[in-house]
Amino acid sequence: MATNISNGKLERIAVAAVKAEANKPSSLLIANISEGDKGISFDGEILVFKDHSESVDSLIGKVPVQVKGTLVDSFSQGKRTFPLGLDHYRNYYNSNGVVLFVVEILKTGETKIFYKQLLPKELREIIKCYGEVKNQKQRSVTLRPLSETSLDAVCRRFIHESKKQPPILIENNPFKEDEFTSFELTSLTFDPKRKETSNIFEHDFTLYGIKENLNVPLHLARIHSVSTKLKETVVTDNNEYEFNLKITEEPTKKIFLIEDSLELKYNVNDTKMNFTIRRLDSLATQLKIIPFLIDLVSGKEIYFKNLSFTFGKVTIKEKHLLEELKNLYSMFLKLQKVFQKLNVDEKTKFGDKDGEFDKIVNKINPLVHMILENDYRKLKIKEPDIPKFTNYQIGDIQLIFFYNPESQTKLINAFSRDLLQKDARVVIGDKSYPYSPYVLLNKSALAYGANIDFEVIKESFNQFDPFVSELFPITNDFCLRCINAYDISNNIKLLELAEHIYNKYPVDAPGKNVTSEFIVVTINRLQIKLRKEGRLSDEEYQQLINLRNFSKDNLEAQFCTSVLLESKTEAKLIFQRFEKSRQKFYEGLPIYHLYKKLIE
Incomplete structure (x- = not known):
């Protein structure tokens, strides 16, 4: 030098x-x-x-x-x-x-x-x-x-x-981060309009907290990744796919997450690419991405239209991979037929997390064999000699079947209209009454059954009088189960089902002979309406006041009407008067859900 x-x-x-x-x-x-x-x-x-x-x-x-x-x-x-x-x-x-x-x-x-x-x-x-x-x-x-x-x-x-960074503010920041109304990220050097300064990973940023018109410098930062979501058209030779795409850019790689399921990682430096199915997401998703994967593994060039980005032809060392993908696609096509038989929406989420792909696939295979091929070797069921409703779980998807050990087709859709033709009955004492078989469905099945058909259930209750005095407790218990299921799933059809059944109860004004059954049905009808519409009418509030005045000696009716009238203190004091065992009982009823919301 x-x-x-x-x-x-x-x-x-x-x-x-x-x-x-x-x-x-x-x-x-x-x-x-x-x-x-x-x-x-x-x-x-x-x-x-x-x-x-x-x-x-x-x-x-x-x-x-x-x-x-x-x-x-x-x-x-x-x-x-x-x-x-x-x-x-x-x-x-x-x-x-x-x-x-x-x-x-x-x-x-x-x-x-x-x-x-x-x-x-x-x-x-x-x-x-x-x-x-x-x-x-x-x-x-x-x-x-x-x-x-x-x-x-x-x-x-x-x-x-x-101007935004006076030292006194840096040393004496008077705010906590949760007090800021918004945040702003700025850089002195990053400029995406110029090629020389467009690499966001090479620049320093300052994070400001914003409160009213004041900008407070909080942290210095470097961007490690940038994510963008978009609708993308992907072309492989003569095939086109419409995907929801999330692309994450890092300093040395691009990560493409397709339909929240398939992940492609592209290394910028050596142009290597690998893929993994992170989660199944839904049947509809797999019916889209598996054919795309087959194209990819077959060595077809992949072009992302909106991104103007091309994956070159991929060379796969594992020769068996293409055959495995074809078998996987065949399995999903069979599952599609199963879903069609059960009237299950193909977009229903499996709810699987990263790394649970094999676990879910291992649940799909036996189901396909049972429903399409009558192969029940892997069916596990308690008391296999007794006909019953049974659930089959695939991730978060709960499928409800009717199991008949005497039939060649042992599992059928629980909501098949064939079941409506069967004579379902309940026995009370020495009497037998026609009844809906769906009274056997538990709260979880009602809330999460992917193939549940509410119209079939309604039709089953149309075939008899569900409020014959001996049947009242069974019918009311089922309606309460529907309301409870609504509180965990927010499926409005559950409230409509309970409402449909309660509407079969006689609506004539009871006069002075107000029965306990009338009080129960009235309270439950009104708590259904409160859930559906968020409020009651003045006439309905007056009806509750009349019920409360009529039921002065009925502590439980007093509690329920106080909850629906939104009398917080009164409801709380009455509930405290219940014996512990009765409090425990009420904690399982839908009125308690409204009570908890009232006092919180």
Whole structure:
């Protein structure tokens, strides 16, 4: 390296290079930078104006600067570092920041300018970490080439951001993070419009908390990944697929998550790609992505239209993989036939988490064999000699079947109309009554049964009188089960089912002979309406008041009417009068759900 240039001349050349940038015709800048008698930590300032008049009223602000010249054999490519003493950082901090310029100088006199905007938040972090904690004497900073932007832009961004970072606010932030109404992420150097500054992973960002008109600097950050969601058309030779796509970009790779199920990872440096099915999501999803995977594994070129991105032909070493995917697709096509038999929506979510693919597939295979091939070797059922309703679980999908050990087709859709033709009965004492077989469905099946057909259940209750006195407790218990199931699933059809059944109860005004059954049905009808519509009418509130007045000796009726009348204190006091066993009983009833919401 040549060393025949004095330090003084290096500094003069460096200052002259910065001034030359300030004096460009397009810049609205005046550089007041000393070339000889330098100040402590600062070499001068750059004035920034609104227009070319350079008048007092057009001045936007001043940017403190320090300029360093350094002799090099060749210019640095990309970014470069420069060491500074901690005392300099402290002086910069006390002056609300600085723009540092390091000018590389060849022995020919050619120059290349690098810059670093040092704002109070970053300066405070440097001083605290490396000065106060690690007790270091100096710390290097990373500078970017000025050629990727302009001196005018560097100075304007510095002024804009420095106003948002007064040291007193950094040291005495009066707010907690949950008090801010929104957050803002800004960068002094990131500019997606220019190729040189468009790589978001190479830039520093400041996170601001915003409260009213105040911006509070909270954290310095680097972006490690960026995610975008979009509708995408993917083309493979002559095939086109419409996908919901989430693309996550990281410094060295792109991750494509297709339909929240299939993940493709593309390594930017070596162009390698691998894939995994993270979760099944739904049958509809698999019927879309498995054919696409078959195309991919078959070596077809993959083109993402909106992203203008192409995967080259993929070479798969595992020769058996293509055959496995074809078998997998065949299995899903068979499951599609099963869902059609059961009237299950193909978009129903399996609810599986990452890594549960094999677990779900292992549940699908036996189901397909049982329903389509009458192969029951893997059917596990308690008391296999007794006909009954039984559930089959695939992830979160609950399928309800009727099991008949005497039939060749042992499992049929529990809501097949064939069941309506069967003579279902309940025996009470020495009497037998026709009844709906669906009274055997538990709360979970009602809430989560993917193939449940409410119209079939309603029709089954249309075939008899469900409120014959002996049947009343059974019918009321089933309706309460429907309301409870609604409270965990929010399926409005469950309330409509219970309402349909209660509407079969005689509606004639009871006069003075108000029966306990009438009170129960009235309360339950009204709690159904409260759930459906969010409020009751004045006439219905009056009906509840009349019931309460009539039932002064009925503590349980008093409690239920108080809950529906939203008499919080009264309901609470009455509930406390129940014996512990009765409190426990009521905790399982739907009225208790309304009571808990009332007192919370």
